[in-house]
Amino acid sequence: MRKKTVIITGASTGIGKNIAKLFIERGSNVVMNSSNEENLKNTYREFGEPENAICIVGDVSMKETGEKLVMAAVQNYGSVDVLINNAGIFSPKPFLDIGEEELDRFMGVNLKGTYFTSQAVIRQMLDQGNGGSIINMGTVLVDHAIAGFPATAPVSSKGAIHSLTKQLAAEYGKDNIKVNTISPGIIRSPLQAKIGVNSADDLAGLHLLNRVGETEDVAEAAFYLANSNFITGETLNIAGGHTAGHQFG
Incomplete structure (x- = not known):
């Protein structure tokens, strides 16, 4: 990945921040994006203002943000x-309490953001003619719902991303775009505080x-997929066994 160019959205905190850190440290050129400029x-x-990284502020739910990221790269x-x-x-809320504006927000950031940023990038990758890699962020809850965690709106938007991954892999496999x-699963990040969980460790029992x-676990997975030449259309669970089984007793 040295000297290859990587666009990372949502790169200012949590998982995205550590993904950016890993790619920068390993010599990639990184375009870091966030809607929060500060x-x-x-x-x-x-990060020490690395020379192999630039920052581009923008809301990915706006189609022009993806185009701006590609142009900057x-x-x-x-x-x-x-x-x-x-x-x-991502935030939990009972199904019957979700309004149209709230559903639109999840679909806008999660699905439209992924869709239109990928669209801008694939256009550029096709022009370059040497393939590339796109890595989307889903959730284990798409395949493994939890009754006590009502999250139909964000999970629906993430489920669409899972489907988008397979379809894009099918359409652009011939162009060597993976x-x-x-x-x-549950990853220690600022997200837990945002959804009212005092400590991520309180949820450890969800994992085998x-x-x-x-x-860092997710960052290493992203780096692995970015380097792979023969994986496409797949979902890689980084979940400590969350989808494989349950603790009992």
Whole structure:
């Protein structure tokens, strides 16, 4: 991945932040995106203002943001080799309490953000003619719902991303564009506080390993998929056994 260009959305905090950190440390050229300018600048400074990274502020639910990210990547580094669609929102709320505006928000950031950013990137990858890799961020809840965790709106939007991954892999496999999904379990990040969980470790029992994941675990998975030449259309669960079985007793 040295000198290859990677676009990472939602790169200022949590999982996206550590994905960006890993790719920067391993010599990739990284276009870091976030809708929160202050968080993005703080993260860039925390990384030591690396020469092989730039920051682009923008809301991925707006189609032009993806186009702006591609333009910045090409102007600064000459290509787009990898896209990691990490930006997303997630919060639990009972099905009957979800209104139209709230559903639109999840679909806008999660699905439209992934869809239109991928669209801009694939256009560029086709022009380059040497393939590439797109990595989408899903959730294990798409295949393994939890009755006590009502999240129909965000899970519906993430389920659409899982389907989009397979369809894009089918349409662009002939062009050597690999498209995969990372499906995290409970990962220690700022998300838990946002959804009212005091400690991520309180949810450790959802995993067979009886511990939560770390953002570094997801970052390593993203790096692996970005490097792979023969994986496409797949969902990689980074979930400590969450989808494989349950603790009992």
